[in-house]
Amino acid sequence: MTTRPDDLSPQLSPDLPPGGYVHREPSLLRRAAPWLVLLALLAGLGYLVSQLWQIELRKGFSIYFVEGGWKKFLLFLLAASGVLALTSLIGQRFGQARTGKNISYLAVLGDQLTHLFLILVVLIAVYPLLYVLLAAFDPGNSLFAFPNFNDPNIFYRTGLLPQFERLTTENFAKLFEAVTIPGYQLGLAALGGAGLAALALMALASRLGNTSEGMARARSWVTRIVLAVGVLLLLVVTPAQFQGATNESKFLLSVRNTLFVSTVTGLLAILLSTTAGYAMARLRFPGRFQMLLFFIFIQMFPVFLALVAIYSLLSALGLINTFTGLILAYSGGAIAFNTWIYKGYVESLPESLEEAAMVDGATRWQTFRRVVLPLSGSMLVFIFLNQFIGTYAEFILASVLLTGVEQWTVGVMLRSFTSGQFSTKWGVFAAAATLGALPIVALFYSFQNYFVGGATAGGVKE
Secondary structure, eight states: OOOOGGGGSOOOOTTSOTTSOOOOOOOHHHHHHHHHHHHHHHHHHHHHHHHHHTOOOOOOTTSOOOTTHHHHHHHHHHHHHHHHHHHHHHHHHHHHHHHOSOOOHHHHHHHHHHHHHHHHHHHHHHHHHHHHHHHHTOTTOOSOOOOOTTOSSHHHHHTSSOOGGGOOSHHHHHTTTTBOOOHHHHHHHHHHHHHHHHHHHHHHHHHTTOOOHHHHHHHHHHHHHHHHHHHHHHHHOOGGGBOOSSSGGGHHHHHHHHHHHHHHHHHHHHHHHHHHHHHHHHOOOTTHHHHHHHHHHHTTSOGGGGHHHHHHHHHHTTOTTSHHHHHHHHHHHHHHHHHHHHHHHHHHSOHHHHHHHHHTTOOHHHHIIIIIGGGGHHHHHHHHHHHHHHHHTOOHHHHHHOOSGGGOOHHHHHHHHSOOSSOOOHHHHHHHHHHHHHHHHHHHHHTHHHHHHHHHTTSSOO
């Protein structure tokens, strides 16, 4: 007896409709569960507000106490929400009359409340940066803007803003004391500044719609000139130019040290991670899988767990208090993560490109150098910038390995301004932090597209 394919299909119950699916309405408890959770959250929030309403805050000696201030703030939020509810209703009616479509009032109100929440979050996030920037101009060497209780302005009376009439550039001047800058270095700095200004104007022109091929070519050449000028300045600036007796007079030297270490570390990260990542992606050799697992394993441990081993190795090699030792320590820690990133990117490239090159007689190294690397421009920039920014802000290893003030990086130098028990220089610290952050801000803003593109480049395989 021959069984037809139709006989192999599962036998459905005669009570089931075609397709075998029966729709069942959710139970009453399941429908009520979201509302019960919402009511529980509202009840908990109401209880928290009722308890806070009864708390009496102590008045600090440097804090302007506003009686019921937080209650007034909640009332302000409630009033703002009411205004947004009214404007949402007006916007909904206007939108429906203009488009003839049905617009949900709750959707419009939700967007308005979301914008209000995001504005408050941005203000809370930006205010500390503004506060540090204002402290950089405060000659009192304090991070605390003591309130002026007699001022009618609420911002000055509460100490949220300092008194602008007392702000000076004294803290910034201390960072340039006894610094000798030869004329040729000033010329290089002026050339670099002009190049940065030109790049800013080109970026503005591109945003306005001018994206011609000539503009792109000019931007590429100006970028190369700015990078070349920066490298020359790093090489020609010497510790002999900084003769001040204080640590703050050597802050610019620490910026130069940090830029030098971060640049060399970024270049070594490219050299090590690209070769290792390509080998992991394209070659098959014993221990490959185990090595990849090891790379993942060592990423679970923070860097400071290896401080004793790193210090012992560099001490035995005579590399303590040297840039060479610090660069080697940074480069060793950069291999695992960057190798994984580049391995994923190489695996996303079509392997047929390399096979065609090898059919034409290219060796594996030539294929890597002439086919893969030219296609990896954005990923190489991402690896360099990722390593550069990571080492620029690093403090733990630098503070252990560098013992001389002329070798200090920015993080160690900033720490020295606040380490004195009776000589904390918060104003100088804020000024130095502001200047020290400028290279990172400029670098990140100039190459921000590479961070997004590089972080996701290996996410999809061809």
